[in-house]
Amino acid sequence: TFDPNxxxxxxxxxxxxxxxxxxxxxxxxxVKVSDEDLRWLAPDRAPEDTARAWLAxxxxxxxxxxxxxxxxxxxxxxxxxxxxxxxxxxxxxxAGDAFMVGLLDRLWELSLLGGDRRDELRRIGLDTLxxxxxxAAMASALTVARAGADLPDxxxxxxxTQPRVSPDYPGAHGAY
Numbered sequence: 474t475f476d477p478n479x480x481x482x483x484x485x486x487x488x489x490x491x492x493x494x495x496x497x498x499x500x501x502x503x504v505k506v507s508d509e510d511l512r513w514l515a516p517d518r519a520p521e522d523t524a525r526a527w528l529a530x531x532x533x534x535x536x537x538x539x540x541x542x543x544x545x546x547x548x549x550x551x552x553x554x555x556x557x558x559x560x561x562x563x564x565x566x567x568a569g570d571a572f573m574v575g576l577l578d579r580l581w582e583l584s585l586l587g588g589d590r591r592d593e594l595r596r597i598g599l600d601t602l603x604x605x606x607x608x609a610a611m612a613s614a615l616t617v618a619r620a621g622a623d624l625p626d627x628x629x630x631x632x633x634t635q636p637r638v639s640p641d642y643p644g645a646h647g648a649y
Contacts, residue, residue: 475501475532476573479510499531502594503580505573508539521545533594534602536609538572544610546602553599555606558614567622568613574624575612579605 477494484490491514498504504527511520518526524535528547536546545554580586583601585594615625 474503474573474577476505476569477510477514478569479513481513498527501532502591503534503577504532505536505538505569505576507569508537533591533597536576536606538569544572544606546606548597548602549595550597550599553603553606555603555610558610560614560618562617564620565617567616567624570622571616571624572609572613575609576605579608
């Protein structure tokens, strides 16, 4: 997985950073990126166009977060999206990390992660990807509704989403 999390204020050589990011995108199975990061990395392209180009370079999924506008994701089956969850925003720190963790947790629950599951991940359908985006959006919403990078634990997320797995799922008692 890869989240470029570009920080222009600490990047000395933009071209070198873009080259490194492109190399990591090509090696990743799941990429999560914000529209803000893509506007900095590729200012002459729409973020959605860059995300589609990244998908063509190798990842099975490229998820694009868009703040209050929700998220979209691209895979071999096409494109899907979810709206942002309605929430009173207290602090946006940790929103992207929470999104990524929610996305990965749902993909893990569906047995789509791991070197031996790459083919299945590459065949992900739009309904399945949408369900993963929905969980990711909820994890992000719960995070921004409180101060600090205070990501929700599994139980808090379960209260807000449909029952997905049994309580004996390995991640059921851990924190995001």
